[in-house]
Amino acid sequence: MKITRRTFLKDAGLLVAAMGLEPTLLPKMADALEEMAYGRAPILWLQGLSCSGCSVSLLNSESPGPADLLTRYLSLYFHQTLSAATGPSAVAAVEKAIAKGGYILVVEGAVPLGIKEACKFADENFADQLVRAARSAQAIVCTGTCSAYGGVPAAPPNLTGATGVSIALNKAGLSRPLINLPGCPAHPAWIVGTLMQVLKVGLPELDALQRPTHFYGHLLHEQCPLFALYQKKHFAENLGEDGCLFKMGCQGVITQADCSLRGWNGGVNWCIRGRSNCIGCARPEFALDPQFPFFRLNEDNLF
Known part of the structure; x- marks a missing residue:
């Protein structure tokens, strides 16, 4: 798929304006879009205890729109809601991604630590899959309040022991670059804008709760x-x-x-x-x- 530099700059301009970033970052954001478009910045999107609301929110993106996101910019290794693969093909896609590594891991949904069997992917508990996937990720983006802090799945009496991703990883003794994008659901601009910034600028400025200050400041x-x-x-x-x-x-x-x-x-x-x-x-x-x-x-x- 051949896309002109003008298109990347136009879409990057919309993102920079939506995020309130400095105009000087426009070339880098255009580069980030180009990397995503040509598969040089793959994303592995995993879902725990969730309603898939953040995935639906992503499809409400305006600039770029959902068609451009899915066909032009998001180099998705796998997404349980959007991917066509099922059964053994889906498992193979995830395993191949984890083995290769270097992706941005997007996590939607809480992690059940009390009853791990409450959320499984194939024959593996989601909590265990999350730890394996996190080890190979360049960064982790927790999309939605469930992923960030537990949210609705962690509401009392919380029989599954649901919790946010950072707590689950801390209990596993794993430390990785992590960004929280709370919201029920998270705004599509928060998701897309954060992915762009991580790709080309680096981790955004975060507050004590690991939230980007330009969205949650x-x-x-x-x-x-x-x-x-x-x-x-x-x-x-x-x-x-x-x-x-x-x-x-x-x-x-x-x-x-x-x-x-x-x-x-x-x-x-x-x-x-x-x-x-x-x-x-x-x-x-x-x-x-x-x-x-x-x-x-x-x-x-x-x-």
Whole structure:
């Protein structure tokens, strides 16, 4: 497949703008796209305990779009949702990738350490497969809150002992370059942009929770269009009312992500613009405290 340099520069420009990076990085990002397009930067995508929501989110990518991602840029060794291979062919593809090494390992979903048999690939527990694959990876990208911190699979009572990838690898005594992209699901720009940066620029600047600071460096609350209403203490107390959604349980005050600036579904909408609370899906504690509901409703006005 022959693609012109102009195409790489155009798509790289869209990514650089979406990520808020310096324009001087444009040539390197174009090089990264070229490496991915011609198979010089393969990706092995493995799935643990998950709903495949981050894979679906990836297919909502805007720049480049899903067709370009799958046919032009993503040199996928294997992806359980997108790959056509099944049975022995799928197992062989994964084994060949692990033996060759040098790939970026993308992990979607939590790791069951309490009941390892709760998630298996062929005859191997996912936890064991993850460790083998991580040893041969140049870097690991944990896509989604389940992969990063445990997420919904780790919600109490967590019978499977589900946990995030970094904890699973630490328990196995393995240390590898690792990036967390929490979100339920992770935004496609977070995924694609991070892969581009790892390929050509190196690991992005990370915070203490191993999240890229250019995506997770600010509270949603600080960038919320309802922030002025919060300052005026003009709060909605029931569904459909005008006002800041803080009293309805909005977790934007404790959630770090750039949803309010980036938007979802091509920038069309996001939770607050749709008059729903931020449920804090990018928080490490997401779904882990049964006493901390996603929504608070005024029970006096329920029917």
